[in-house]
Amino acid sequence: MSKLSDVCQQVLAKVTPTREEREGVLRLAESIIARVAEEAENLGVEVRPMLVGSMAKDTWIKGDQDVDIFMVFPQTYSFEEIGELGLKIARKITGGKGEEQYAEHPYLRAEINGYTFDFVPCFEIGNAVQLRSSVDRTPLHTRYVLSRMDEQLRGETRLLKAFMKGVGVYGAELKIGGFSGYLCELLTIKYGSFESVLRAAVNWGSQEVVDIEHHYDDPEKPRKMFNAPLVVVDPVDPKRNAAAAVTQQKLSEFRAAAMSFLEDPRESFFFPPKRSPLTVEELAAKMKERGTSMIFIEFGTPKIPPDNLWGQLTRSLHALQKILEREGFKVLSRDVWSGEEQTIFILELESRRIPSVKKHFGPPPASPHQRRFIEKHLNSPSTLSGPRIEGDRWVVEVKRKYTEADTLLREVLRKTSSIGIGSYVAEKISEAFSLYVDEEILSTYSKNREFQEHLTLAITGKPRWLT
Amino acid sequence: MSKLSDVCQQVLAKVTPTREEREGVLRLAESIIARVAEEAENLGVEVRPMLVGSMAKDTWIKGDQDVDIFMVFPQTYSFEEIGELGLKIARKITGGKGEEQYAEHPYLRAEINGYTFDFVPCFEIGNAVQLRSSVDRTPLHTRYVLSRMDEQLRGETRLLKAFMKGVGVYGAELKIGGFSGYLCELLTIKYGSFESVLRAAVNWGSQEVVDIEHHYDDPEKPRKMFNAPLVVVDPVDPKRNAAAAVTQQKLSEFRAAAMSFLEDPRESFFFPPKRSPLTVEELAAKMKERGTSMIFIEFGTPKIPPDNLWGQLTRSLHALQKILEREGFKVLSRDVWSGEEQTIFILELESRRIPSVKKHFGPPPASPHQRRFIEKHLNSPSTLSGPRIEGDRWVVEVKRKYTEADTLLREVLRKTSSIGIGSYVAEKISEAFSLYVDEEILSTYSKNREFQEHLTLAITGKPRWLT
Numbered sequence: 011m012s013k014l015s016d017v018c019q020q021v022l023a024k025v026t027p028t029r030e031e032r033e034g035v036l037r038l039a040e041s042i043i044a045r046v047a048e049e050a051e052n053l054g055v056e057v058r059p060m061l062v063g064s065m066a067k068d069t070w071i072k073g074d075q076d077v078d079i080f081m082v083f084p085q086t087y088s089f090e091e092i093g094e095l096g097l098k099i100a101r102k103i104t105g106g107k108g109e110e111q112y113a114e115h116p117y118l119r120a121e122i123n124g125y126t127f128d129f130v131p132c133f134e135i136g137n138a139v140q141l142r143s144s145v146d147r148t149p150l151h152t153r154y155v156l157s158r159m160d161e162q163l164r165g166e167t168r169l170l171k172a173f174m175k176g177v178g179v180y181g182a183e184l185k186i187g188g189f190s191g192y193l194c195e196l197l198t199i200k201y202g203s204f205e206s207v208l209r210a211a212v213n214w215g216s217q218e219v220v221d222i223e224h225h226y227d228d229p230e231k232p233r234k235m236f237n238a239p240l241v242v243v244d245p246v247d248p249k250r251n252a253a254a255a256v257t258q259q260k261l262s263e264f265r266a267a268a269m270s271f272l273e274d275p276r277e278s279f280f281f282p283p284k285r286s287p288l289t290v291e292e293l294a295a296k297m298k299e300r301g302t303s304m305i306f307i308e309f310g311t312p313k314i315p316p317d318n319l320w321g322q323l324t325r326s327l328h329a330l331q332k333i334l335e336r337e338g339f340k341v342l343s344r345d346v347w348s349g350e351e352q353t354i355f356i357l358e359l360e361s362r363r364i365p366s367v368k369k370h371f372g373p374p375p376a377s378p379h380q381r382r383f384i385e386k387h388l389n390s391p392s393t394l395s396g397p398r399i400e401g402d403r404w405v406v407e408v409k410r411k412y413t414e415a416d417t418l419l420r421e422v423l424r425k426t427s428s429i430g431i432g433s434y435v436a437e438k439i440s441e442a443f444s445l446y447v448d449e450e451i452l453s454t455y456s457k458n459r460e461f462q463e464h465l466t467l468a469i470t471g472k473p474r475w476l477t
Numbered sequence: 478m479s480k481l482s483d484v485c486q487q488v489l490a491k492v493t494p495t496r497e498e499r500e501g502v503l504r505l506a507e508s509i510i511a512r513v514a515e516e517a518e519n520l521g522v523e524v525r526p527m528l529v530g531s532m533a534k535d536t537w538i539k540g541d542q543d544v545d546i547f548m549v550f551p552q553t554y555s556f557e558e559i560g561e562l563g564l565k566i567a568r569k570i571t572g573g574k575g576e577e578q579y580a581e582h583p584y585l586r587a588e589i590n591g592y593t594f595d596f597v598p599c600f601e602i603g604n605a606v607q608l609r610s611s612v613d614r615t616p617l618h619t620r621y622v623l624s625r626m627d628e629q630l631r632g633e634t635r636l637l638k639a640f641m642k643g644v645g646v647y648g649a650e651l652k653i654g655g656f657s658g659y660l661c662e663l664l665t666i667k668y669g670s671f672e673s674v675l676r677a678a679v680n681w682g683s684q685e686v687v688d689i690e691h692h693y694d695d696p697e698k699p700r701k702m703f704n705a706p707l708v709v710v711d712p713v714d715p716k717r718n719a720a721a722a723v724t725q726q727k728l729s730e731f732r733a734a735a736m737s738f739l740e741d742p743r744e745s746f747f748f749p750p751k752r753s754p755l756t757v758e759e760l761a762a763k764m765k766e767r768g769t770s771m772i773f774i775e776f777g778t779p780k781i782p783p784d785n786l787w788g789q790l791t792r793s794l795h796a797l798q799k800i801l802e803r804e805g806f807k808v809l810s811r812d813v814w815s816g817e818e819q820t821i822f823i824l825e826l827e828s829r830r831i832p833s834v835k836k837h838f839g840p841p842p843a844s845p846h847q848r849r850f851i852e853k854h855l856n857s858p859s860t861l862s863g864p865r866i867e868g869d870r871w872v873v874e875v876k877r878k879y880t881e882a883d884t885l886l887r888e889v890l891r892k893t894s895s896i897g898i899g900s901y902v903a904e905k906i907s908e909a910f911s912l913y914v915d916e917e918i919l920s921t922y923s924k925n926r927e928f929q930e931h932l933t934l935a936i937t938g939k940p941r942w943l944t
Binding site (some may be wrong): 138211213214258259262265266268269270273299300301302342360361363364365366367369375376380382384388394395396397398399400401402403404407409413445457469470472473477 | 518665678679681719725727729730731732735736737740766767768769809827828830831832833834836840842843847848850851855862863864865866868869871874876880936937938939943
C-alpha cells in the first residue's frame with residue numbers, strides 16, 4: 011500500500027462520523043422537520059421543510075455541527091412573507107431561543123442537542139431560471155450531489171474537505187475566500203477521488219474551467235464570462251461560478267499544498283500542529299530583527315453579518331494602505347484580526363518616518379505649461395529644491411505634508427468618511443480608536459491569546475503544513 | 478525696438494571682440510603659422526599649418542583665449558609620424574614649453590601672449606570619405622562655416638554661444654554634454670538668427686533632425702541611424718551627427734531656457750548672477766530640512782584627459798548607484814565634482830539605513846521549482862519569515878546583507894575592479910578614499926570654495942537663469 015493511501019485511510023478513519031453519529035443527527039433532523047411541518051400546518055402556511063447541506067448529502071466530517079433546515083415556500087408568497095413566516099415557525103420550534111441572522115432573508119440559528127441548526131426560508135424552484143434568491147439553489151445542489159455520489163465518493167469528499175480545512179483554504183465566506191463544501195463535492199464528482207482532485211489541481215492552468223455537465227461547448231465562454239481565478243460551472247445553474255468565492259491567494263495555497271502533499275504525504279496536512287504564539291519578548295526580538303515599523307489600529311468590532319464585516323474590513327484596510335503609499339510610505343504588509351469585541355488593523359511599514367523631500371514631476375521642458383509650473387514653485391514656501399530639469403521633465407522637490415506614518419493615520423482616521431473606509435467600520439472608529447507604533451504594540455499583543463496566534467502566524471508567515 | 482532686440486544689442490556689445498582684439502589675435506596666429514611653416518621646412522617635413530576654430534571663423538566671443546593651429550599633413554605620412562612630427566615642430570615654436578595633451582593624436586598646448594594655443598596634427602583630406610582621424614574634419618568645418626557666414630550671422634552666432642554659456646549648455650566635452658561651437662554655427666546658419674534658433678528649438682520635436690544640406694531625402698533615415706536626442710547632420714560629413722554630444726538633459730535645459738527667454742528676455746540669461754555658496758550652517762540646516770542622507774566619497778583625481786576622466790567618473794557613479802539600489806537603498810540623486818586634486822562622488826539617499834527584511838520572490842505555486850524553493854529557504858538562517866504564498870507567487874522574507882549604505886559602500890570600494898568602476902578611478906580609490914555620511918560631510922564641504930559652489934547649485938537645484 012502506498013504512503014498516500016495509507017495516510018488517506020488513517021485520515022478517513024478520523025474524519026468519518028460513525029454510523030451511530032450519522033443516524034443520530036438524521037433522526038434529530040427528521041424530528042425537527044416533522045415539527046416544522048406541524049407548526050406550518052397550525053399556522054396555515056404552505057411550506058415544505060427539508061434537510062440540505064452536508065448532513066443531507068452525508069459528506070460532513072466528524073465534528074461538524076451545522077444542520078441546515080430549509081423551509082421551501084411556493085412562489086405564491088412574497089419575498090418579505092417567507093422571511094417573516096420562516097422566523098415565526100422556527101421560533102416556535104426553538105421555544106423562542108436562537109439568534110436572528112441576516113443573509114438575503116433573515117433566518118434563525120439555534121443550538122439543539124449540541125448541533126447548530128439554521129432555519130432558512132427559500133422559494134421552491136424547478137430549475138435555476140426561476141431563481142429569486144441565491145439560497146433557492148441549495149435544494150437543487152443537495153439533489154444533484156445525492157444523485158451523483160456513492161459511499162466511496164462521500165469518503166473522497168470528506169478527505170478533500172479535511173485537507174482543505176487543514177491547509178487553511180476551506181470556507182467560501184469573505185473572511186477566508188476559499189472553497190465551499192459544495193465546491194469540494196463538485197471537484198470530487200468531476201475527478202473521481204481525493205487524490206485525482208489534487209493531481210488535477212496541480213496541473214490547473216490560469217483561470218482553469220471545470221464544466222462537469224458540459225453546459226458550454228467551449229471553455230473560453232465561461233472563462234470570459236466569469237473572469238475568475240478558478241471557474242467551476244454550477245451543474246444546476248450554468249450562469250453561476252461555484253468557485254466565485256475562491257481568491258487567487260487561496261487557489262495558490264491549495265495548489266501548492268496539493269503538490270507538496272503528493273510529493274510527501276503526511277497527516278500533518280490534515281491536522282497541522284498548533285503553533286504556540288510568540289511571547290512578548292520573542293515578538294519584540296522579531297521586530298528588532300526585521301527592522302521595520304509595526305502599526306496597530308484597534309477599534310470596536312462592528313456588529314454586522316460576517317461577510318459584510320469582512321468586506322468592509324478588507325476595503326478599509328486597503329484604503330489605508332493606499333493613503334500611506336500616496337504619501338510616500340512603503341507598506342510591506344497589511345493584515346486584519348477581528349475578534350468578538352475588538353478589531354485590529356496591522357500595518358507593517360518599511361519605516362515609520364520618511365524624508366521631508368518629495369519629488370514632484372512637472373511638464374516637459376519648453377511645453378506650454380512650463381511657465382505656470384515655474385511660477386507656481388519658484389518661490390513657494392513648500393519648495394525645497396528646484397524647479398529644475400531632469401532628462402525630459404521639469405521637477406521640483408517639495409516638502410511632504412506628513413513625514414510620520416502615525417501622524418498621517420491619526421489625522422486620516424479622524425475623517426474616515428472621505429477616504430474609502432466602510433461605513434460601519436468608520437462609525438466604530440469615530441467612536442474610538444487606539445493607534446500603537448512599534449514597541450507600543452507589545453502591550454496590546456499581550457492581551458488576547460487569539461490575536462497572538464493570528465499575529466504569530468502572520469509574522470512567521472508560513473503555511474501551517476510547512477514544517 | 479522690442480525688449481528682445483534691445484537685450485540682444487546690449488549683449489552683443491559685450492561679447493563681440495573689438496576690431497583691435499580681432500586683428501591682434503589674427504596677427505599673432507599668422508606669425509605663429511609662419512613659424513610652423515619655417516620649422517617644418519627646416520626639418521624637411523611637408524605640412525600645411527592653418528588657423529581653424531572660432532578664431533578662424535571669427536565667431537569667438539570676447540574673453541575666449543583658445544587658438545587652434547592645425548598642422549595638415551599629406552596622407553603619405555603614417556598615423557604615428559604626424560603625432561611625433563607635430564609635437565616636435567610645436568615644441569620648437571614654444572621653446573620646449575607647453576603641455577602634451579592626448580586625443581586621437583598627441584598635441585601640444587601652450588600659453589603664448591596670453592592666448593592658449595593648441596598645435597594639433599591632422600591629415601589632409603578632400604572630403605569626409607578620406608577621414609583617418611576625427612580632427613581631419615576640422616579644416617573642412619572651418620571652410621564650410623566661412624563660406625556660409627557674413628558679419629551679421631557671426632554676431633548671431635556670438636549671441637547663441639553666449640546664451641548657451643550663460644544657461645550652462647555650452648561645450649561638447651563629456652563633463653558638459655552640451656553644444657559645441659560648431660553646432661552653434663550650424664544652427665545659426667540653418668535658422669538665420671539667434672532668435673530664430675531659440676524659436677525653432679522651442680518647437681523641436683522628439684529626436685528632431687536638422688539637415689542643412691539636405692543630405693537625406695527623408696529625416697527618418699538620419700533619425701534611425703543616429704538615434705540621439707538631437708540630430709544635426711554634419712554638412713561636411715553626412716555620416717556624422719554634429720549634435721552627438723548633446724545629452725537629453727542639456728537639450729531640455731536649452732529648450733526650457735529658450736522658451737523662458739523668449740517670454741521674458743533678460744540679460745541674466747547670458748550673464749547669470751553668481752550665487753554665493755551656502756555656509757556650513759546653512760548646508761546643515763538644508764540637510765536637516767530635507768531629512769535625507771548625504772554621502773561623500775572623496776579620492777584623488779586621476780590624471781587622464783578630461784573626456785576619459787568624465788566618462789569614467791560618470792560610469793563609476795552610475796555603477797555605485799546600481800549597487801545601492803540592488804541592495805534596496807533608494808538613491809534620490811547622484812552627482813560628481815572633480816577638482817585639480819580631489820574628486821568627490823555625492824550620493825543622496827532616502828535613508829542611510831533600511832530594514833533587514835527583504836522580500837524575495839520565488840516560483841509560482843505548484844510549479845516544478847516549488848520543492849527546491851521551499852527546501853532552500855524553509856530552515857535557512859537567512860530566512861526571517863516564510864516561505865509563504867502571496868497571490869500567485871511563492872515569497873520568502875530574507876535578511877539583507879547590508880542595512881547601512883555606508884557599510885555597503887566601504888566594502889564595495891575595497892573591491893572596485895569587479896563592480897564597473899572605471900580603471901583609473903578604481904586605481905585612485907584603491908590608493909585611498911574617504912567616505913563621509915550626513916554631518917560628517919560638513920568639514921569636507923568647508924574646505925573647498927569651488928566644491929561649495931558646485932554643491933550649492935546642486936542642492937538648491939535651479940537653473941542659473943531661474944531667479
